[in-house]
Amino acid sequence: MLRRRIRNWLIYLIRPIWYLFWNSFPEGAAKDLVRDLWIKFANSAPNEVVIRRGDTVILVGAPSGGEYLRMAKLVGEDGHVIVIEPEKRNIEELNREIDEKSLRNKVTVVPKGAYSERGKQILKVSPHPEDHKIEIEGIEHDNDLRPENYQSIQEIYVDTLDNILRELGVDKxxxxxxxxxxxxIEVLKGMGETLDRVSRLWIKGHAKLRGQPINRIIVSMLRDKGFNAKIIGEGDAPISKDFVRTGDVYAYKKPFSYRWRRGACKK
Structure with missing residues (x-):
């Protein structure tokens, strides 16, 4: 416990300096090695570490502001961010921000949900833009503990990630x-082809399926697909006496530094 606290304090102190200078260093073997070491010893995988300049990034579930803007900055001029978001107000706000910041050439918004099949679903809408969810039998989420959540619903279009990327013509x-x-889990079921192409994934793992943390199910699914998958974060965190929030999942097929150890300069 003491070692974990010391590690967390060191990460807390180092992170602002890291982010300040990180983007000024060119991509290369040294930077990839540092990425691998951070993920291993810090037990975290922030966007600033796992996204490289020139990457094509898919963000599934994205309220306006914050994350997709940071991603757009991290991928640089040669990269692209695809945002998949079904909720009407979030879509309107995303499009407004993208136009204001002149990011149409770098960010694409797909106004539908990612799911295991094409069709329609009912989205339970929350006053908190990051808390909307599709009702799925057997799924419990800590957002359900907020008494003000889910006062209205929307019918949304959903599709598999495989179909969405195929229709966009995205190969990389x-x-x-x-x-x-x-x-x-439903999103993962609809991305069989995509899992063959993608090299890195970060998946929220806070929910439970019939009492079992979904992060453990996700780790098993991804390992069956050839990924190295691990649960990251602070470990189990109690939300209430009845619900414990568990860590998220980071998965990769090869360490960042693999391409350099093999003598390749590009992916």
């Missing part, structure tokens, strides 16, 4: 981040 996928409040 480097990193996918999935935050869909309990529907993560």
């Amino acid at each position: 996928v480097d990193f996918i981040k999935i935050t869909v409040n309990g529907a993560e």
Whole structure:
């Protein structure tokens, strides 16, 4: 416990300096090695570490502001961010921000949900833009503990990630981040082709399926697909006496530094 606290304090102190200077260093073997060491010893995988300049990034579930803007900055001029978001107000706000910041050439918004099949689903809408969710039998999420949540619903279009990327003509996928409040397993079921192409994934693992943390199910699914998958974060964190929030999942097919150890200069 003491070692974990010391490690966390060191990360807390180092992170601002890291982010300040990180983007000024060119991509290369040294930077990839540092990425691997950070993920291993810090037990975390922030966007600033796992996204490289020139990457194609897929963000599944994205309220406006914040994350997709940071991703757009991290991928640089040669990269691209695809945002998949079904909720009407979030879509409107995303499009407004993208136009204001002149990011149409770098960010694409797909106004539908990612799921295991094409069709329609009912989205339970929360006053908190990051808390909307599709109702799935057997799924419990800590957002359900907020008494003010889910006062209205929307009918949304959903499709598999495979179909969405095929229709966009996207062949290159480097990193996918999935935050869909309990529907993560359904999203994974609809991305069989995409899992063959993507090299890095970060998946929210806070929900439970019939009492079992979904992060353990996700780790098993990804390992069956040839990924190295691990649960990252602070470990189990109690939300209430009845619900414990568990860590998220980071998965990769090869360490960042693999391409350099093999003598290759590009992916």
